[in-house]
Amino acid sequence: MTTSNSTPTILLIAGHWLGAWAWDEVLEHLGDDRARAVAMTLPGLDRGDPARSTRTLDDQAAAIEGTLARLDVCGDRPATLVAHSGANAPVSLVLDRHPELVHRVIWVDSGPLATGTAFAPDFPQDMEALPLPPFDVLARQASLEGLSAEVLERFRAKAVPEPGPVLRQTIELTNDVRNTIPTTLVCCSISSAQVLDMARQGHPMFAEVVKLETVDVIDLPTGHWPMWSRARDLAEVIRSAASEAL
Structure with missing residues (x-):
């Protein structure tokens, strides 16, 4: 795929337990923009990979960079990155290492990470991976609002x-240019007012938001997986944000 400055590539990256399949409904609703949108599965989340339990955040960041290269993304043709939930860690690394490749980053119920951050630094070393928890446990950590029994069944079957290395690894960021990349925060299970208040208070989940030079904040009230609960609306948000300031 090649793009021009008027039609940036959109790279969709889902969070923990998910692969490219998680974006199927969003892709359907992108309409004409679907031709420039690509969903990817991060290393470690491909069920057919025999070494998946050893994959790291560096492997995931390298895979994103490789995908961008295959899509002919470069400084003259930067892409829009869409990062849902736990995809924020490898995407934060890519923004730090190659900010020139990114036209805009769209965080979906997520946000940029700070250097020195790890998702679960104390995740036991003797555990290779974290399976999708029972839904009653998961619901105490992230909202399942808007997800039907059918969607939850598919989530369970495909997760x-x-x-473990992805959960334990601490990210190291050194390039403040990443903070100049235009950013869109799509706030779903946490409202924009709460997100901005947490950012001002220095909450580790959103502390980096105050460092961003250009931020658009959009409320899309639903649970933590809007690609299923509000796929059409999320597709419209992505389409609009990706086309901004072209």
């Missing part, structure tokens, strides 16, 4: 355990 791949999250590699």
